[in-house]
Amino acid sequence: MGAWTDDADYIRVLKELYELRGIKLGLDVVRGVLNELGSPEHDYPVILVGGTNGKGSTTTMISSILREEGLRVGTFTKPHLCRFTERIAVDGKEITRREVVETYEEVKEAGEKVSKRAGRFPTFFECCVSMAYKYFSMKRVDVAVVEVGMGGRLDATNACDPVLSVITNVSLEHMKHLGDTVEKIAFEKSGIIRRGRPVVSACSGPALRVIEERCSELGSELTLVSRDVKHRVLKSDLTGITLDVELGKTSFKNLNVSLRGKYQADNISAAVASCLKFSEIMSKPDFDEAALRRGLAKVIWPGRLEPISKSPLVILDCAKDPMAAEALASSIEEILPGARFKTVVSISSDKEYDKILRSVARITEEFILTRHGVMGRALPIESMADVLKSLNAKYCSEPTVREAVGRALSCAGPGGRILVTGSVFTVGEARPIWTGEPYDGF
Numbered sequence: 001m002g003a004w005t006d007d008a009d010y011i012r013v014l015k016e017l018y019e020l021r022g023i024k025l026g027l028d029v030v031r032g033v034l035n036e037l038g039s040p041e042h043d044y045p046v047i048l049v050g051g052t053n054g055k056g057s058t059t060t061m062i063s064s065i066l067r068e069e070g071l072r073v074g075t076f077t078k079p080h081l082c083r084f085t086e087r088i089a090v091d092g093k094e095i096t097r098r099e100v101v102e103t104y105e106e107v108k109e110a111g112e113k114v115s116k117r118a119g120r121f122p123t124f125f126e127c128c129v130s131m132a133y134k135y136f137s138m139k140r141v142d143v144a145v146v147e148v149g150m151g152g153r154l155d156a157t158n159a160c161d162p163v164l165s166v167i168t169n170v171s172l173e174h175m176k177h178l179g180d181t182v183e184k185i186a187f188e189k190s191g192i193i194r195r196g197r198p199v200v201s202a203c204s205g206p207a208l209r210v211i212e213e214r215c216s217e218l219g220s221e222l223t224l225v226s227r228d229v230k231h232r233v234l235k236s237d238l239t240g241i242t243l244d245v246e247l248g249k250t251s252f253k254n255l256n257v258s259l260r261g262k263y264q265a266d267n268i269s270a271a272v273a274s275c276l277k278f279s280e281i282m283s284k285p286d287f288d289e290a291a292l293r294r295g296l297a298k299v300i301w302p303g304r305l306e307p308i309s310k311s312p313l314v315i316l317d318c319a320k321d322p323m324a325a326e327a328l329a330s331s332i333e334e335i336l337p338g339a340r341f342k343t344v345v346s347i348s349s350d351k352e353y354d355k356i357l358r359s360v361a362r363i364t365e366e367f368i369l370t371r372h373g374v375m376g377r378a379l380p381i382e383s384m385a386d387v388l389k390s391l392n393a394k395y396c397s398e399p400t401v402r403e404a405v406g407r408a409l410s411c412a413g414p415g416g417r418i419l420v421t422g423s424v425f426t427v428g429e430a431r432p433i434w435t436g437e438p439y440d441g442f
Contacts, residue, residue, distance in 0.1 A: 153191020
């Protein structure tokens, strides 16, 4: 491993990594890198979590529950909100900056060897995945819970051999790479399913039919939320939700979860079912209900319907697509009936921004349009303005997220309401304004 000097090494590594951004689906390169690293992805069981929305929160809940059961748990999520180190954690503790440098240097060396054969160096995401699998092996985890990137079948995370596959839901996304119908996208997502290995899903409609067909072909048992796993929400507010979850004869009453929004009930149910299924896989006779309750109560997943300030009320939500935006709007309407917000919004250019804005407009008194600073991916302000004109919605604009938040705070006053949304990148830039935490950028 390379010698550690100071944070300058970390900054250098991030710069190198960010210069590798770009999408190249396929498993040959990442498998080559992992092979050079000694195939660390086979050193522990992996739970692979895919889907369109909710996979990050589901990954985090599964990890939290399994930690409370006494297991040493590696967690990989993406993208990061404020710091690169958020992506890779063991027992809830982020990888250190020093460990990022050391692990990356190993991956870089392996990548250079592979590039001579494959004709290209690993992408940013392939490096991140390789770093995570290697780090988990070094830390001797008992299990890794890994969030899938784009799709599934050809996603770098799929280089492992998962003992359990989870598919939260499927809707239209990344159509340029995954296909232009829900069925095509569901086929890509179903690529994380392994022959004879169990699957947990909260899919419905056309996507479910694809998942069911794939499970049937591979002889993989499917546990389905709403059919095999039922839930009843008892309370939902800005402190979290309380619900009952039932799986056959197993019933968990009054589960308190620190995540907010009724839409999380499906994700919670999927996480509970996944932990029960993992206990079966590992031949644990008794499931620890107390650990389940502690794990759910301790879950932290920032930037998802997150009240970051009370005066004024400021809510951060990473809603990045129409499904997430609709869930956001519906949740606000249910939790805070009649509430209207000064909404700071920036959306990435590959998203269905018109549908996102139409949903968010229901809970907005005035939009403050801006552009997040990530990779030149932000949608032009003019494009969002055209949609809002058609809706007769009030709006203004500021060139940066920080300036847009500043304007919202000035306009709202201590008794006002502010919403920051449209992208993980937008929320990631905004959150440190209140928390003061470091921001690595992208």
